[in-house]
Amino acid sequence: MKIVAVYNIKGGVGKTTIAANLGYHAATRNFSTLLLDLDPQGSISYYFRVKPHKKFNSERFIKGTRIQKFIRGSDYNNLDVLPSDLTYRHLEILLAAKKRSRRQLRRILMPVKNEYDLIILDCPPNITLVAENIFKAADLILIPVIPTTLSMLGFQSLKKFFEDNDLNIKRLKPFFSMVEKRKKLHCDIVRKHTENKSDTFCNTHIPYNSAVEKMGLNREPVHCFAPKTSGARAFQKLWDEVESIL
Amino acid sequence: MHKRLETELPDKFDWQNLLTSLRDSFILTTRRKPKQLVEFLDTFDWRFFKASLCLTRIGNKYTLSDIYTEKIISEFIWRRKKEYRSACDLASDNLRKRFSQIQGPRAAIKIAELNCSGSNVQILNEDRKTVALLAEETISLPQDDSGNELPLKTILRLTPVKGYNAEFKKVRCTLEQLGLDRLAPAEPLILTALNAIKIVPCKYSSKIRTPLKPEQTILEAAVMLSTDMVKVMCSNEQGIIEDIDIEFLHDYRVTIRRTRALLTQLKGVFAPAESDEFKQRFSALGRMTNHMRDYDVLLSYRERYQKMLPPVLSHGLKPFFQSIVKQRRKEFIKISNYLDSDEYHTLMADWSKFLKETTLEQKNSHSDDNVVAFVSKRIMKRFKRIVRIAGKIDEYTPYADVHAVRIECKKLRYMLEFFAPLYEKNLSAPIARLKKLQTLLGDFNDLCVQSDALSGKVKRLTPKGARAMHTAAALGGLIALLSRDREEIRYKFKTAISDFISEENQLYFTNIFAGRMESGT
Numbered sequence: 001m002k003i004v005a006v007y008n009i010k011g012g013v014g015k016t017t018i019a020a021n022l023g024y025h026a027a028t029r030n031f032s033t034l035l036l037d038l039d040p041q042g043s044i045s046y047y048f049r050v051k052p053h054k055k056f057n058s059e060r061f062i063k064g065t066r067i068q069k070f071i072r073g074s075d076y077n078n079l080d081v082l083p084s085d086l087t088y089r090h091l092e093i094l095l096a097a098k099k100r101s102r103r104q105l106r107r108i109l110m111p112v113k114n115e116y117d118l119i120i121l122d123c124p125p126n127i128t129l130v131a132e133n134i135f136k137a138a139d140l141i142l143i144p145v146i147p148t149t150l151s152m153l154g155f156q157s158l159k160k161f162f163e164d165n166d167l168n169i170k171r172l173k174p175f176f177s178m179v180e181k182r183k184k185l186h187c188d189i190v191r192k193h194t195e196n197k198s199d200t201f202c203n204t205h206i207p208y209n210s211a212v213e214k215m216g217l218n219r220e221p222v223h224c225f226a227p228k229t230s231g232a233r234a235f236q237k238l239w240d241e242v243e244s245i246l
Numbered sequence: 247m248h249k250r251l252e253t254e255l256p257d258k259f260d261w262q263n264l265l266t267s268l269r270d271s272f273i274l275t276t277r278r279k280p281k282q283l284v285e286f287l288d289t290f291d292w293r294f295f296k297a298s299l300c301l302t303r304i305g306n307k308y309t310l311s312d313i314y315t316e317k318i319i320s321e322f323i324w325r326r327k328k329e330y331r332s333a334c335d336l337a338s339d340n341l342r343k344r345f346s347q348i349q350g351p352r353a354a355i356k357i358a359e360l361n362c363s364g365s366n367v368q369i370l371n372e373d374r375k376t377v378a379l380l381a382e383e384t385i386s387l388p389q390d391d392s393g394n395e396l397p398l399k400t401i402l403r404l405t406p407v408k409g410y411n412a413e414f415k416k417v418r419c420t421l422e423q424l425g426l427d428r429l430a431p432a433e434p435l436i437l438t439a440l441n442a443i444k445i446v447p448c449k450y451s452s453k454i455r456t457p458l459k460p461e462q463t464i465l466e467a468a469v470m471l472s473t474d475m476v477k478v479m480c481s482n483e484q485g486i487i488e489d490i491d492i493e494f495l496h497d498y499r500v501t502i503r504r505t506r507a508l509l510t511q512l513k514g515v516f517a518p519a520e521s522d523e524f525k526q527r528f529s530a531l532g533r534m535t536n537h538m539r540d541y542d543v544l545l546s547y548r549e550r551y552q553k554m555l556p557p558v559l560s561h562g563l564k565p566f567f568q569s570i571v572k573q574r575r576k577e578f579i580k581i582s583n584y585l586d587s588d589e590y591h592t593l594m595a596d597w598s599k600f601l602k603e604t605t606l607e608q609k610n611s612h613s614d615d616n617v618v619a620f621v622s623k624r625i626m627k628r629f630k631r632i633v634r635i636a637g638k639i640d641e642y643t644p645y646a647d648v649h650a651v652r653i654e655c656k657k658l659r660y661m662l663e664f665f666a667p668l669y670e671k672n673l674s675a676p677i678a679r680l681k682k683l684q685t686l687l688g689d690f691n692d693l694c695v696q697s698d699a700l701s702g703k704v705k706r707l708t709p710k711g712a713r714a715m716h717t718a719a720a721l722g723g724l725i726a727l728l729s730r731d732r733e734e735i736r737y738k739f740k741t742a743i744s745d746f747i748s749e750e751n752q753l754y755f756t757n758i759f760a761g762r763m764e765s766g767t
Contacts, residue, residue: 030318049375053409072409075368075376077318080408219374 001113002246004120005138010154011125013144014177016043017212018235019122022142024221025239027079031117034071036109037084038091038134039124045083048074049219052083059087062094064108068115075220080116088124095129105133118246127161135167140245144177144206147189173245175202175238204238207231250316251418251429252403259400261382265367267420272377272413273370279381281363283388286436287330289352290485290494292448300436301354303330310345313434320344330354332491334549351546353491358439361386361395369417377413379405385435387442398442403432450481452497453663454504460668464515464620465613469601471508471664475501476598487582492542495581499539502532507660511624514612520600527593538581540699541574547696555723562720565713566703621665622759628658629755633747636683641736645694648739652687655680671758679751683742686735693732700725 006019016039023035037044045052056070071080095101109119123134135141145155155174162169176193180186193201206212209231211222218225222232255261268274285303288294294301300313308330310320322341324330331353333345364383368376381403387396404421406414418429440447456474458467478501485494509516509525548567552560584590612620636651659680666673700721707714707721745751 030320032317049373050409051373070409073376073407 001116002118002140003109003138004118004242004246005123005134005141006120006144007123007131007134007138007141008143008145008151008154009125009127009158010146010151013146013151014206014212015125015144016047016122017215018142018144018177018206018238019120020044020047020215021221021223021232021235022239022242023079023120024076024223025236026118026120026243027074027076029239029243030078031243032078032115033080033118033120034112034116035074035079035081036119036121037082038088038121038130039084040086040088040091041124042084042086044081044122047215047219047221048081050074050081050083052085056083057085057087058090058094061085061088061108062091062098062104064104064111066111067108068112071112091130092128095133101129102132103136105130105137109137127158135162138171140242141172142202142242143172143174145174145201146178147176147186149185152189173200173202173242176205178208179205180208202238202241204234204241206234206238209234250403250405250432252401252432253421253426253428253430255382255400255402255426259402264421264424267424268367268369268380268417271416271420273372273374275368275370276365277368278365279363279383281361284360284362284435284439285356286358286360286439287354288357289349289354290490291352291450291452293349293352294354295436295447297348299348300434302436303356310348313436316434350493351491352493355490358436358443358445359388360398360435360439360442361388362435364400369413371410371413377407377410378417379403379407380417381405385438396442398438402426404429452478452500454478456664456667458617458665458667460616460618462617463613464512464615464617465604465610467617467621467665468508468512468515469604472505472601473598475505475508476594476601479505480594483585487585489578489582492546495535495539495542499532499535502528502535503656504660504664506532507657508664511628511657511661512612512620514610515615515620516604516613517610520604524597524600531590531593534584535581538574538577540695541570541577543692544570544696544699545574551724554727555720559716559720559723562716562718563724565717566721569703617665618668618762621661621668622762625658625661625665626755626759628654628661629752629759632658633752636743637747639739639743641733641739643739648687648690652684652691655684655687659684669758673758676751676754676758679746683746686738686742690732690735690739693728693735697725697728697732700728 004022006015006022008015019035023033026033035044035048042052050072053070053072060070061067067082071082073079074081095104098104112119121134121138124130143155143158145151159169159172161167162172176186176190179190190205207230209222209229211226211229212231214226215222222229222235226232265274265276282304287301287303287308294310295313298313299319300311302309302311303324306324308322308324309318311318320341322336322338326335330336332351333342333349336342336345362383362385364381367380367382369378369380371377382400383403384400385398387398389395402421404414404417421427421429454471454474456467456470458470462470479498482494482498482501485491486498506525506528509521509528513521515521545567548563551563555563632651632654635647635654639648639651659677662673662677662680666677704718704721704725707718
């Protein structure tokens with residue numbers, strides 16, 4: 001079982017959309033996949049029309065026993081979802097109260113490790129204790145980066161955090177997200193990184209695409225309602241790249 | 247989570263009424279499923295089925311799934327004209343590895359087929375989230391010789407979705423209220439298909455599992471064993487003639503050897519003149535297949551050989567393997583023609599007739615001996631002989647002497663396997679020790695045979711042109727590497743032999759067999 005996190009310090013970079021679509025493509029390639037929504041907003045749960053169990057909350061999640069009971073099947077083969085709950089805003093406090101507070105997520109996921117080939121974490125933004133748990137648990141951390149100055153700075157801060165805290169920087173895999181070809185700045189930054197190769201960015205870029213935005217309306221992965229769009233193709237390509245890394 | 251349930255629908259079931267009832271509580275989306283032919287594939291010896299796997303083909307799409315959980319493990323689209331058979335033909339490394347582990351060198355062949363049609367209904371809650379799946383499926387056997395399709399059954403299948411147990415219960419309740427109260431765990435489709443055509447899975451095995459009884463005479467036991475071996479030979483004939491995969495010939499040859507071993511081991515049981523005659527006729531039949539088997543083995547090593555050599559040499563192997571393919575083709579035609587010939591049919595008919603009549607005819611010196619007493623004596627004799635000659639083997643022993651031990655081990659193994667059911671004590675431990683030694687001797691022999699075959703080819707090469715030079719260089723490189731591997735195996739002989747001829751193993755053999763050499767009890 002592999003754990004892949006989709007994370008960025010910054011919000012609004014397309015983390016949830018990417019997690020949802022990667023989960024879908026992994027499942028179609030016969031990876032038994034669990035999408036774990038860690039964001040109290042519950043956008044993954046919204047996309048897949050999955051509501052959390054009435055008795056499920058952040059305390060039960062942290063307890064970790066019998067989380068299988070709260071996992072829900074999606075409308076797609078091989079793809080399950082553990083929806084989040086608004087009480088996830090308290091995750092920080094609950095984690096802080098635990099011993100070895102940075103290693104709780106890995107413990108929580110232990111009971112389901114034999115059931116799935118892949119767990120994808122849709123992470124909330126900011127470097128918090130939740131994020132540190134994610135850094136300890138994940139085998140691969142995908143970082144969607146919008147090709148803008150601030151977004152690039154955010155990525156550099158994350159790298160520095162990994163270096164300062166002696167975390168394995170090789171697990172960070174950035175890629176450009178919401179790329180708009182008509183914007184010169186986007187094109188310049190993407191070109192610079194493609195030529196420079198100082199950071200090992202994925203070859204795939206996720207374009208800014210209206211079909212991707214419509215996911216909120218259709219509440220299904222892009223491939224299901226607009227398979228021929230550049231967005232759908234990019235998600236498929238990104239999964240191929242991630243699969244080869246795993 | 248609940249399991250998938252199914253029930254057979256009665257003839258005039260009102261499907262629309264069911265949908266109307268469900269619409270009171272749920273939103274439904276219905277999709278018609280067009281009729282499609284589902285083919286089920288497996289190897290001749292049921293390797294997929296034995297691993298609880300099912301390989302199906304719908305059009306050009308092949309799907310590997312777990313028979314019981316129906317979880318899809320792999321899928322691929324096959325775009326070649328010839329249908330998929332062998333794992334080595336798969337382009338993707340992952341797929342090739344996965345399928346090789348399951349089917350080995352065997353070909354996947356069609357074992358059954360079904361026509362399926364019907365409709366799928368997604369049962370949605372107020373958020374339009376699927377909470378259960380309902381399917382109505384009509385299953386029939388495809389057209390028979392008279393062109394008629396044979397309807398088997400129409401089933402209703404209810405599949406739960408994880409986390410929606412209450413909704414599943416509600417749907418089930420509705421079905422029960424409409425008289426569908428016999429919902430049971432769904433039968434895998436492959437079992438439906440096999441039941442329909444009355445095929446019992448895993449029936450074929452190249453291993454001889456004759457149910458012998460300790461009170462039988464050795465003649466009765468020998469006839470039963472030989473008759474079972476005739477069946478194994480016959481069941482492999484068509485596979486050889488159609489050249490489905492190399493294991494048909496391999497199993498066929500092993501069975502010939504077993505038959506010959508039985509005739510040799512059981513002296514004085516069958517009439518001596520006939521026994522000698524059949525020994526010779528089966529020996530000739532086995533010899534006839536030698537070349538083709540050698541070529542099969544060489545061709546199966548193609549990829550391995552190529553990896554053994556550096557790229558500068560490996561391309562020289564191409565013409566060598568091309569010539570092997572040609573020679574194999576000639577041998578294949580020879581053997582398939584022979585298996586279809588009157589001469590061969592006469593041999594098999596004579597042998598079957600002999601086995602049928604032999605119990606009625608005149609008795610021979612040991613025909614009436616008790617099977618356990620007779621076999622125990624032979625096994626002890628064979629074991630002692632191996633202890634005597636194998637003890638002399640070391641890293642310098644010539645090939646011929648090693649080969650002699652290997653042949654003795656084979657004979658002992660056949661005897662142990664044939665007659666294991668007669669002994670209360672489990673013979674798997676001595677068989678496992680013997681197997682370990684045989685593997686080593688077999689590997690050594692394979693390397694000798696391969697080296698000889700390659701050396702023979704080098705001698706026959708005409709030293710003209712760059713192509714011949716490249717081939718000679720590649721073969722030379724391989725011979726050197728194979729010789730090195732062969733010499734490395736020699737150093738492992740000592741441990742395996744001392745394990746087999748250890749005092750502990752000798753005591754084991756004595757305990758099981760020596761005490762039963764006289765009366766058999």
